[in-house]
Amino acid sequence: MNKFVTIATLAAALAVLGTGIGVSQQTGQELKGLRGGVAPEVDLAPGDVPKQDTAGRFSRAYRQQPPLIPHQIDRYQIDWRTNQCLGCHDWSVAAKQGAPTLSMTHYLDRDGRQLDSIPGTRWFCNQCHVPQADTKELVTNTFKPSTDVK
Template sequence: MKFQKTFSAFIAAFLIALGGMVWADQAGNVKALRADPLDGLNRIDEVKHQEARRFVRNYRQQPPLIPHSIDQYQIDLSANQCLACHDWSVAGDRGAPTLSMTHYLDRDGQQLDAIAGTRWFCNQCHVPQANTPALVDNVFTPSH
């Protein structure tokens, strides 16, 4: 009986919310974030400008930003092209920064000879640095 009342209340709340969305849409108050109609071609302005200099980190422990394009890099289950330059075994020869030793620790803190599976997908944490406009206002100030 208690489940039936809870379920009925949920359905009622859902229908009220759905009715509100339909009313707002019909009233013309709902605006899309894109300028083009949904069935039209979506034009994207080129706003990304790759910077040659390295950006400073905004907070302690921030993953470093990538100072080069990675548009054509293969990073998937079978390959990680970042390791061709940044793995500890080749970074010195390539003049690239070596990965942090934390990238060679498994979940239990055991040292590995190869990059840990939990750190395989570099672009989970590291992103290319670019001078782009802010999407939303930001009042963050670094602590240093």
């Protein structure tokens, strides 16, 4: 019986993955993913790439937000050996380059040890930092920073 239930759940999960449609547990809203619910085997034309806003800096929407990137990044390579962002933002060169220094949180490894060079957990900058652009949210939501709900 248990085995049957597991298989049935798996089949249901696969069916949902196949169509790319899911239902948010919090809002009950239908989520269609970036592909708008179109199955992965169907080729889609790439969507419009939002235009980056490089005039000034956007404010953070909440205190802990990774700041958005105000400059272009398409020429800065990041792979397992090279990280060109560090050529300006690492503590050892930032002053000379006139760039903001990485905050010290970026030099803690996963065990909380302070390092002099950036640990693997912060290596891929654009996992957290994205170029700034004023775009429509992917999922409608009512998020407010805590300072606005006091």
